Amino acid sequence: MRADQRIHFGGDYNPEQWPEEVWAEDTRLMKQAGVTMVTAGIFSWAKVEPRPGAYDFGWFDRVMDNLSTAGIRVCLATMTASPPPWLSRAHPEVLPVTQDGHRLWPGSRQHYCPSSPVYREYATRLVEQVATRYATHPALDTWHVGNEYGCHVSQCFCDVSAADFRRWLEERYGTVDALNEAWSTAFWSQAYDSFDEVLPPRQAPTFANPAQQLDYWRFSDDALRQCYLAEVEVLRRVTPRVPVTTNLMPHHKPVNAFAWAPHMDVMALDYYQDPHDPETHLGAAVNFDVMRSARGGQPWMLLEQAPSAVNWRDRNGPKRPGQMRLWSWQAVAQGADAVLYFQWRASPGGAEKYHSAMVPHAGTDTRTFREVADLGRELASVPEIAGTRSRADVALLTDWNSWWALELDSHPSTALDQTAINRAHHRALFEAGVPCDVLPPDRELDGYRLVIVPNLYLLGERDAARLTDYVDRGGHVLVSFFSGIVDECDRVRLGGYPARLRGMLGLRVEEFWPLAEDTTVPVRGELDGTADLWSEAIDLEGAEAVAVFGDGELAGRPAVTRHAFGAGTAWYVGTRLDAAALRALTDRVREAAGVLPVLPGLPPHVQATVRSDADRSFTFLLNHGEGPAEITLPEPMRDLLRPGTAPLRALTLPARGVAVLQPDPH
Known part of the structure; x- marks a missing residue:
């Protein structure tokens, strides 16, 4: 074990909210609570650069020195998350514009267009100053770039973004003819004669071109990532040996975690479990597995959670005694080597003044502070856990490109929810005590006994071939409905669904039969249960029916199938099963694949x-x-x-x- 090995513990530290005489008490209480790391400077831009080019770092020098003296490491923010008022006053063009043309104004945070070269120029200028000043500071541990990218402004539709989108498209497609082919612009007379004619998918009379919408999701994610990478370039140049990260958000559709992972030295996540939701730990479990899997099992950081209540839900319940400890340990159990909070000391004013903190408004003689300090001591007692990794026999495939495409409009059903279907399949494994990696479909699958594919609507040729080859060589796969339907440009693959997966699955889907809202249909056979949301008219082409629809127009037709393919087995679910039926099916599939739980016989909770x-x-x-x-x-x-x-x-x-x-x- 390394001498410095430990599970880091702490929170966001915002000393600019407090008079300097409070800072000494902060470090004293941090040591009392077992704090080993803080994030600092996230919202400090206006204080360190109160006027353009006029920097005042003296106060932050003292903050860093205080933390270093106390032996506390700093995950130091680049301070660019919330531009100061002077920037938008001098350059109103940096402000973002919504899809229907409304400009968003200063007064909260993240009020910048991700494509704005002006924002990036001022942001990287600040980062140069911060990185140069603290490059050799003994407290510096990790760089925290930006903050929660895409949280409030995930897409901008201004003219600056439009020009950047055209540049991005020309780089992607090369010619306008290739763009027209990819976007199927022969439909509705949308053919372009020049890239100059292309706009973002702004508010239109009816359905916008789906391929245009899909590419705008890709472009917007890339624009956010370019903001991040512009800052990272400065940090790599000035401090090449200091790791960089940024705090991603859970179930966050705008930001492709798998595309960002190669540019992060350590994955980091903000996750706020909901005390009013009895299944909140299940949503956390999926996200924690994404963080662990995104960089090949490397330990990750829980960079924010709440010590108790948050301020932004309609009903902000406090965490009950023991919940904060339990949910913190859940992150560690799923691979985290750092557990931090927002924030250290509860703010007396501002939009988040009712958000809980490690030091509440009532001070240290509180349940929250006692529980926080107890956890700090507990984590410090087991430093040997840090650095260890998890392994799984099951991979669950998910893809942001498919997610963006799946939830577009003008589909057989707009009720399809990628997050919900992923969580349903993951839950069946979680409650069986079976570990799971969550991967994009372009990862190698060797070493996994079972691969689960929930609603992989958009599936590229290579990824379909990789999945088919995996089964042919002896793998087991469970595929859910409406998968393998379109190519990377959201064009339907012709000849019968699910196209490139037909041979592997041994079936053809002739027609989709989405179910009416609040309608269920029984499923009968080797597997009994109910289904809702979706059904399909399935013709068998070598597969066998494990269960059939019990009534309705599809009565007697396959609902769940199994197909021996090569040396492996492919299962297909042509509907959305209830939780108990999906658990029973998953248990059957994983047992056939030789996948065992960590401990047998555990209760599902x-x-x-x-x-x-x-x-x-x-x-x-x-x-x-x-x-x-x-x-x-x-x-x-x-x-x-x-x-x-x-x-x-x-x-x-x-x-x-x-x-x-x-x-x-x-």
Whole structure:
């Protein structure tokens, strides 16, 4: 174990909100709470550059020095997340414009057009100053670039963005003829004679060109990433050995995490679980697996969560006793090596004044601060976990390009929700205690026993061939409905759905039959249950029906199929099964693939994961239920969170309880 190895713990630190006499108390309390890292400077632009080119870093020097003296590392922000008022006053063209032509004004944050060269110029000028000034500062640990890209302005439709979009299209397609072919502009007389005629998909009389919309999603993600990369270029040049990251957001459609991952030295996520949602941990589980998988299993950072309540939901419930600890450990159990919060000290004013903080308005004599400090001490007691990794026998494929295309308008159903279908398939694995990697379809699949493909509507030729080859060589795959339908330009592949997957699946879908809202249909056969949202008229071409629709126009026709293909097996679900039926099907498929749970016989609300390396293995058990859970262990194990206790062969895990187990060496 490295001497500096540990799970970092801390939060966003915003000292500019407080008089300087508070800062000494901050560092004293941070040490008391076990804080090892803070993010700092995220919203400091206006204070360090109060006028164009007039920099005042003296106060921030003292902040950095105070933190260094206290032994606290800094994930230092580039300070560019919220431009100061003087920038938009001098350059109103940096302000973003909505799809229907309304300009968004200063007064909150993130009020800039991602394509604006003026914004990028001023932002990188600031980054040069910040990086040069703190390049050798002993507190500097990691660079935090920007903040929550695309949170409030994910797409801009101004003239600056329009010009940037045309440049992007010309680079992508080369000629306007190639653009017309890709966008199917023969439909509705949309053919372009020049790139100069092309506009963003602004508000139009009816459905905008779907390929144009899809490309605008791609372009907008790229524009945001170019803002990030412009700052990263400065940081790499000035501080080549300091890692860089930015805080991504959960279920965040505008930002393609897989496309950003190669440009981040460590993945980082903001995740705010909802105390009013009894299944909030399931949504967290999918996102945590994305973060871990995006860089090949590398440990990641939970850069923001709430110590208790947030301020931005309609009903902002506080975390109940033990929930903050449980959900923090969930991130660690799924690969995080850092657990931080927004924010350190609760603000007395501003839009987030009712957002909880590590130090609440009421001070340190509070449940929140006590729970935070207890967790800090607990994480510090197990530094050996840091650096270990997880492995999975199951991969769940998802793709931002397909997500953008799937949820466009003028489809058989506009009720399709990529996040919901991913979560449904992931839940069936989570409740079985089976680890899962979440990958894009262009990743290699060797080493996985089972691949799950939820609604992969857009599927490229190479990715379809890779998936087919995986099954042919002995893999097992479970594909859900409306997959493999279109190419990268949202053009339907002709000859019968699901096109390139037909041979592997051994079937043809002749027609889609979306179900009416609030309508269900029974599914009968080797698998019984109900289905809603979607159905399909499936003709078998070598596959066998595992279950059929029980009534309606498709009564007796296949709903779930299985096909022996090469040395492997391909399963297909032509509808949306209820949770119990999907769990039963997933259990059957994974058992056939030889995929075993971490621990057998666990209740569905008890999460089990493993992190390990060549020398160590840690089994995490987390009880997300409302009552105690009795758990039998396969061998004597020690609970690292209860040092000094005897080895266990069984344990009672209380509601919201956590155990971190290692095999007893004796």
